[in-house]
């Protein structure tokens with residue numbers, strides 16, 4: 283871990299028009315780090331990630347990525363500077379084949395790196411097996427792997443990962459967690475993980491932020507984020 | 520008449536109707552299916568292609584190249600109009616209908632003022648073939664082949680090229696595509712230009728068979744809208760099979776009761792489809808798949 287700040291967010295306010303969902307968020311992610319954002323349903327976790335990738339425009343505050351102010355960049359430009367987005371509910375393109383989904387993912391890395399299909403297939407062999415199958419016919423766990431692979435192929439420096447465990451069999455959840463940890467260790471990609479699954483948070487994250495009503499209400503260090511009791515208490519808040 | 524020449528006559532009638540439906544609808548179907556924009560200036564892109572084709576052909580350029588020129592000209596006009604007007608109305612479907620209608624009026628009146636009420640055409644090339652007792656226009660047979668070829672090329676474009684894959688992803692989920700780095704505005708601009716170029720191609724292909732008047736787009740507009748409404752949003756699962764079915768209806772009714780009833784048949788078909796299948800054939804096919 284290089285210890286350089288990759289993402290820094292300050293005073294971020296935003297939402298869907300009307301009363302802002304995010305009420306001034308400050309957080310940062312270092313290069314190569316896995317950081318969790320935890321909190322109950324409806325507190326604004328997804329809104330935060332959508333604002334970070336640029337699908338929602340902030341009302342106030344700044345977002346800096348790799349030393350550059352990206353606050354006013356549209357989503358496609360933010361993807362191209364190295365922010366990968368794996369949305370809640372996965373949002374694979376259902377009528378495109380698995381390999382076509384990955385091909386769309388190449389766009390983010392175009393001009394910055396060569397798409398590394400070997401690595402994606404190495405992490406998620408099922409994607410190679412099902413390469414020609416329509417993505418909409420995959421199981422939830424397979425779609426989650428495809429959504430991660432689709433972000434990986436664009437060679438991100440930071441992955442925004444929104445509730446990867448939602449609606450997925452427990453056995454697959456742990457497998458996906460291991461894959462993301464291995465990816466982080468091997469490629470140094472940083473991960474901002476939004477989760478409510480206790481096991482996943484404890485096994486993956488090295489630091490955490492607790493969000494409630496659009497604000498960061500607690501910061502969890504390495505000891506706290508790996509303690510099931512502490513995390514459980516914050517999830518139940 | 521012997522069996523063979525009767526069969527040929529029927530197939531010719533069907534092929535002629537099918538080609539006209541496919542060619543006139545392709546551009547409209549791409550723009551509606553891919554972008555959800557109802558382009559009421561569709562007929563004027565066709566007119567643009569026809570006028571440019573004829574003007575270029577009369578300068579001595581071979582007809583196939585002149586048709587390509589007509590198609591490219593319409594595509595470029597499409598690119599400009601997308602940039603100036605359509606782009607600002609993507610999330611306002613009603614406004615885009617009114618705006619494209621306005622463009623249509625400006626185009627027909629503008630051409631009328633600048634070029635007059637008619638332009639000297641070029642004759643239909645290639646002569647005719649005799650089958651049994653009747654003779655058929657060879658050029659119209661070429662148009663049938665052109666319709667099939669264009670469907671094939673479009674399929675390859677959308678299913679076998681990077682642009683096609685990205686365009687299909689953008690249609691399915693524009694926000695997600697953006698979040699993966701896709702410049703969706705550029706995809707929309709290219710797609711609109713492609714639709715305009717296809718309309719121009721239809722105009723160029725039919726130019727030798729028609730009288731060139733500023734309102735000639737109207738000749739195509741009923742058929743193109745009927746095909747797109749019956750077909751629904753997907754050009755391959757919708758517009759193409761719709762053109763085949765409507766081609767049968769039209770050729771059958773025309774042979775039986777004449778041209779007028781062929782036209783009535785199309786309109787009755789569209790009313791029935793709106794009642795029974797609001798999302799058209801492709802809605803039915805895709806719905807059943809899920």
Ligand SMILES: Nc1ncnc2c1ncn2[C@@H]1O[C@H](COP(=O)(O)OP(=O)(O)OP(=O)(O)O)[C@@H](O)[C@H]1O
Pocket residue numbers: 298303321322323324325326327328329330370
């Ligand atoms: N598209 C939208 N338009 C308006 N309000 C929205 C929209 N999406 C979410 N909200 C509201 O914004 C708030 C935060 O929602 P958000 O989806 O960010 O929560 P979350 O923390 O991701 O919840 P979950 O754990 O259920 O995914 C909620 O009150 C929600 O009702």
Ligand SMILES: [Mg+2]
Pocket residue numbers: 327328329370444445
């Ligand atoms: Mg959420």
